[in-house]
Amino acid sequence: DTGVSQNPRHKITKRGQNVTFRCDPISEHNRLYWYRQTLGQGPEFLTYFQNEAQLEKSRLLSDRFSAERPKGSFSTLEIQRTEQGDSAMYLCASSFSTSTNEKLFFGSGTQLSVL
Amino acid sequence: DAKTTQPNSMESNEEEPVHLPCNHSTISGTDYIHWYRQLPSQGPEYVIHGLTSNVNNRMASLAIAEDRKSSTLILHRATLRDAAVYYCILAPHGGSQGNLIFGKGTKLSVKP
Numbered sequence: 001d002t003g004v005s006q007n008p009r010h011k012i013t014k015r016g017q018n019v020t021f022r023c024d025p026i027s028e029h030n031r032l033y034w035y036r037q038t039l040g041q042g043p044e045f046l047t048y049f050q051n052e053a054q055l056e057k058s059r060l061l062s063d064r065f066s067a068e069r070p071k072g073s074f075s076t077l078e079i080q081r082t083e084q085g086d087s088a089m090y091l092c093a094s095s096f097s098t099s100t101n102e103k104l105f106f107g108s109g110t111q112l113s114v115l
Numbered sequence: 116d117a118k119t120t121q122p123n124s125m126e127s128n129e130e131e132p133v134h135l136p137c138n139h140s141t142i143s144g145t146d147y148i149h150w151y152r153q154l155p156s157q158g159p160e161y162v163i164h165g166l167t168s169n170v171n172n173r174m175a176s177l178a179i180a181e182d183r184k185s186s187t188l189i190l191h192r193a194t195l196r197d198a199a200v201y202y203c204i205l206a207p208h209g210g211s212q213g214n215l216i217f218g219k220g221t222k223l224s225v226k227p
Contacts, residue, residue, distance in 0.1 A: 040219070042202055042218055043159060106160065
């Protein structure tokens with residue numbers, strides 16, 4: 001169990017550029033989540049996958065955001081035409097779902113700064 | 116969505132017990148109570164969760180009020196490593212429990 005891995009740890013980009021983040025979940029975890037966290041706030045849910053299917057998307061996930069999880073393994077989160085308001089920590093989490101006992105394991109996040 | 120209320124901050128002395136309160140007066144009968152904590156520069160870390168009965172694990176204890184409108188996370192002997200933001204979260208049973216609604220949490224400071 002190597003934990004949830006996120007890359008890169010830090011990303012600095014100019015407004016209007018596209019960025020892509022990668023998340024490698026704990027192996028055999030069937031659920032994968034993306035959250036966003038701004039300074040001083042708790043994480044906010046963006047979207048989640050069960051295996052390769054994207055089952056829920058928050059209204060925070062504008063059409064500039066897209067997430068994929070091909071083959072139900074790693075996931076990518078892409079932000080197109082970045083805006084300064086996109087600056088945040090993007091957290092990935094994974095879990096092995098059961099009916100009553102779902103613990104999320106979070107990665108250390110990707111810190112995005114949009115200049 | 117059900118919400119929780121926590122104090123913004125608390126202080127504790129090292130090696131003393133810490134009781135972190137959480138109010139959730141609008142909790143529904145199927146909501147689980149989850150606690151996560153977030154150390155500086157890290158993602159949140161699962162601490163404990165429960166439904167109705169008190170729960171213990173190696174990290175902490177969770178005491179749930181009989182009416183379930185409040186709960187308390189208990190750290191039995193605080194260490195410097197326990198300094199973190201602690202989040203109390205309600206998660207509905209059934210479906211994904213991973214769509215968690217974090218508030219601002221309680222920032223716990225531990226003094227040596």
